[in-house]
Amino acid sequence: MVSDNLILKGKLRSLDSSRDLGVIADLIELCFMGTMDEDGRDYIGYLRKMAQESKNMTWGLGALQNSFSPMQGFVYELNGSIIGNLSMLPFQKGDEFVYLIANVAVHPAYRRHGIARDLTARAIQHARSKNAVSTWLQVRDDNPAAQQLYLSMGFSECCRRSTWTLRPDSRKIIEWNKRFNSSGRSFQDWKKQKEWLSNLYPENVRWNIGLKENKLEPGILKSIRRFLNGQWVRHWSLKKNDRLVGVASLERTHLYADNLWLAAEPGMEPGVLEEVIPQIQKDMFFLRPMTVNFPDKVAEESFQLMGFDKNHTLIWMEERLMRPVSIEV
Known part of the structure; x- marks a missing residue:
C-alpha cells in the first residue's frame, strides 16, 4: 500500500x-x-x-x-x-x-x-x-465511500435497483398452493402488462437494463419478426377470479442468464412472483438461469423464498450537464 x-x-x-x-x-x-x-x-x-x-x-x-x-x-x-x-x-x-x-x-x-x-x-x-445531457453511473449500496465521492462531485441518487438470479441447480422444492389461474398471455392482456411494466421499469431505467417493449408486444406478425431475428420470448398471465393480476415474460439472451420481466398489479408483486416461478419451472423442459431486475426492497422475501440469489443492489446516480430547453407556446 x-x-x-x-x-x-x-x-x-x-x-x-x-x-x-x-x-x-x-x-x-x-x-x-x-x-x-x-x-x-x-x-x-x-x-x-x-x-x-x-x-x-x-x-x-x-x-x-x-x-x-x-x-x-x-x-x-x-x-x-x-x-x-x-x-x-x-x-x-x-x-x-x-x-x-x-x-x-x-x-x-x-x-x-x-x-x-x-x-x-x-x-x-x-x-x-x-x-x-447527463452522465450516469451505478454504485453498489455497500460502497459508501464511492457514494460520497460521487455525491461530492454533483451526482444525485435517482433510484435503487436489485438484480436477482435463479439458477436451475438452486431451485427450491416448494409446496405449491395455487391461488391464481395461469395461462398463456392473450392479446387483451398487453394493455395492463404495458402499464405495470411502466411502473416497475420506468423510462428512467429501462434504457440501461435491456427492456424493449417491441420484443414483448403481441401479434402474429411481430412474433414472426422475432422468430426471424432469432429472438425467443414466452409469456404467462395470472388471473384471480378472471381479473388479470400479473404477467411474466421470459426472454432468451446470449448471456449467462435469461431475462424475466415481471409485471403485476401494484401490491401484488410478491404473490405473482411466488405463483409464476413454479409455473415456469413446470412448463419449461429446459430452463436456463433467470435474472430479474427489480426495484429495491420490493418482493424481497418472495425472491428469497423462490430460491433467488441477490447479485447486488445498485444506486443509480445522475449528474445533469445540460438543462432541457422548455419552449413556451
Whole structure:
C-alpha cells in the first residue's frame, strides 16, 4: 500500500483499445474479485478476447468490436503501468444523449490518492464536450465511500435497483398452493402488462437494463419478426377470479442468464412472483438461469423464498450537464 501522504505523479490519458484492454481486464478483475457476478466474468472474458483479437489483426478490432458498444474511456498511468480505469458508454435515453460511467477501478495499492475523482472529472468533461445531457453511473449500496465521492462531485441518487438470479441447480422444492389461474398471455392482456411494466421499469431505467417493449408486444406478425431475428420470448398471465393480476415474460439472451420481466398489479408483486416461478419451472423442459431486475426492497422475501440469489443492489446516480430547453407556446 502506497502512503496516503505520497503525491503521485501519474498521467491520465484516453483509453487505447489496441493495447490497453488486457491490462484493464486484469485490473477490473483484481478490483472487483469479491463482488463480480457471472455477467461480470463474461465481460472480463470479452475484454481479453478483444485484446487478443487486436494483437492478431493488424487492421484493428474488426467485427468483434461492432457487436458491442465502442470502447471509450480513460486510464491512469504511473511509471508506464495502468493503475486506474474508467469506461464510458454512450446511450440514447429517449430523446436525450447520455453517457454511462462504468468500470471505475483503481489498483488497491494506489487508492485514496484522488485517482477515481480525477478519472470521473475527466469523464464529465468529455461528456460535456460531446453535448451529452447527463452522465450516469451505478454504485453498489455497500460502497459508501464511492457514494460520497460521487455525491461530492454533483451526482444525485435517482433510484435503487436489485438484480436477482435463479439458477436451475438452486431451485427450491416448494409446496405449491395455487391461488391464481395461469395461462398463456392473450392479446387483451398487453394493455395492463404495458402499464405495470411502466411502473416497475420506468423510462428512467429501462434504457440501461435491456427492456424493449417491441420484443414483448403481441401479434402474429411481430412474433414472426422475432422468430426471424432469432429472438425467443414466452409469456404467462395470472388471473384471480378472471381479473388479470400479473404477467411474466421470459426472454432468451446470449448471456449467462435469461431475462424475466415481471409485471403485476401494484401490491401484488410478491404473490405473482411466488405463483409464476413454479409455473415456469413446470412448463419449461429446459430452463436456463433467470435474472430479474427489480426495484429495491420490493418482493424481497418472495425472491428469497423462490430460491433467488441477490447479485447486488445498485444506486443509480445522475449528474445533469445540460438543462432541457422548455419552449413556451
